[in-house]
Amino acid sequence: MATVVYKVGDDVSTDAVYPGRFMATVLPSETPQFCFADDKAFNTALQQKAFAPGSVIVAGQNFGCGSSREQAASTIKGHGLVVIARGFARIFLQNSINLGLRTVICPALEAEVGDEIALAEAHVRNVTRGADFPIVPLPAARQAIIDAGGLIAYTRTRLVAARAR
C-alpha cells in the first residue's frame, strides 16, 4: 500500500516538474532538490523527506509533455516516488523507463491526495474508495530495458556482446 501525496491535472510539462532555470544541474544525485520547484509547499515537503518511498503522484493525461530534459525523471526517482497517470508523453515515459522511475498508465484512474493505493499486475486498487482501475501495459518494446534494470545496464550488456563478436 502506498499513499497518494500529490495530484496534478492534464498536460503537466517537464518545465513544471523540473524548471528550466535548474537545468545546469544534471546529475541524478543532485536533481532531486529541484523537484516541482515552483510548488514551494510540495518541494519543501519532499526535501524534508515527508513521504515514504513508493508514495504516489497521480497525474492526468499527457504527463511530462514538452522538453526532453531527463532531469524530470531523475528528480522524481530521487525521491522514490511512483507516478500513476492517465497517460504519459512519449519522451518522458521513455526517460522514466530508461532510468527506472516507476510509471503506471491508468487511463480511468480516480484518486485524491491522501488515498491509499495498492498496485497489482493488471490494475490499480484505490483502497480508500474500494475501486479498481485497469492498467495499460507499457510499450512491449520497453520491457527488455525494464527487465535489465534500466537502459545503462541494458546497453552495457549489448555493448559487451557486440564488441566480443
Added chain:
Amino acid sequence: MGMTVVQKILARASGLASVNVGDVVEPAVDMAMSHENTALVINQFLEIFKGTGLEPRVWDPSKIAVIFDHRVPAESAKTATNQKKVREFAGAQGIEKFHDVRGDAGGICHQVMAEEGYDRPGAVIVGADSHTTSHGALGAFAFGVGATEMASVWALGRAVNIQVPATIKVVITGRLHAAVTPKDVILHLVGLLTAEGGNFKVIEFHGDAIAGMPTSGRLVLCNMSVEAGATAGIVPADAETVRYLREEAGVTDPLDLVQPDADAVYDRVIEIDVSTLGPQIACPHTVDNVKGVAAVAGTAVHQIVIGSCTNGRLDDLEEAARRLKGRKIAKGVRMLVFPASWKIYKEAMTRGYLGDLMEAGAVIMNPGCGCCLGVHEGALGDGETALSTTNRNFHGRMGNPNSDVYLCSPAVAAASAISGVITDPRKEG
C-alpha cells in the same frame, strides 16, 4: 501494404524489406545531436562502460553533432564547467561537428543542423532535445530522446527498441494571406490535434501549400509538431529539399528522396485549407490553447521575443524589420531578437534588418535558446506578459511562474511591438 515515409526510413535503417506499425526495430543512427546536456550524456556514457574493461569510445565521431546553444555564453560557473567538460570530451573523441561558443559559425542546434547539411532526407536523426522534430523538414525521421538514450546511441550506433509509429497525414492546401505564416498553420494544427493528439505518432505533411513553402517554413511546422506530442514531423523530400541542401547547405553527396507509397496506411488524414486562416495565437499556459488573434487583441504586453529555433530565420527577421523600420517599439515594451544562427545573424546584419530593429528599440541578442526556456536572459517579472515567436508557453516557461506567455508569428509580434498590445498584423502597415 504500402509504407509511410517513416516506415520506409526505419526499414532501410534496420536492414529490413518492410516494417509494420508497432514492430520493434533497432535502426542505425545517421546523426546524433546534443547541446549543453551533452554533459549528462557523457556522464551516462561513461557509466555504460564501467566495469566492462572496454575503452569508452563513441561508435562513430563523424555521426555526432554537439552544438552549444542553451546557455551561451555561460550564465554561471556551473554551466561554464559543464561546457568545458564537453569541449574536452569532443576533442578527445574526435567529434568534429562540435559548435562551440563563437561568432563565425554555430547557433541554435536545430538551425545549425539544417544549414550545415547534417540533415539529410531518409536519415535517422536522434537529438537530445524535444524539438529535434525540426529536422523532418528535410525529409529525415528525427526524434527527441533523453540523455541516457543518447549515451546508448553513442555506444551502440543504434536506437534500441524503437516501436514503429503510426502516421497522421496532414494535407495543407490553399494560399496563405500575406500576414499569415507557417507559424499560424502549425499553431492552428496543434490547437486542432491538442497537446497529446500526436503522442507516439508521426505527422507527415502534404499538399500544395507545403510544396510551395520554403524549407524555412517547413522547419517551423516540423519544429512544433512535438507540441501536439508527435514523435516526429516530416515533409517528404522534394525539389525544394534538394534546392535547400544544394544551394544553402552546400551538400554535394547523392540524396535519397524517400517518398511514401501511394497505398501507405495512415492513422488518420487531416485536410486543412489555409486560404481563410487568420493569424493565430497560443494563450497561456498550454500550446494547444490556440485562438484567432482577434480573441485576445488589446492585451497589454511587456516583453516581445522574436527568434529561436522556431522563428529566428532570415524571413522572420525580414518580416519584423519591414514592419518596424522607421517606427518605434511602444514605451514600456522591450523587444529581444534571437537570430537562429550566426550565419543568419550576419546576413540579417548585411541586409540592414538588425539595424532597422535596433533603431526601433529592439535588443539584438546572440543566437541561443536561453530566453525561451527561462534559463538565461530575458526573464519576466511578476505579473508580466510576454508575446513570443518561440514554441512553448508552459507555466513558468520564461523563468517566472507568475507570468504569462503568448505564442505567435513574427508578424503578430512585430505589429504588437509598435502598439504595445496584442495586435492583428492585417490591421497594421
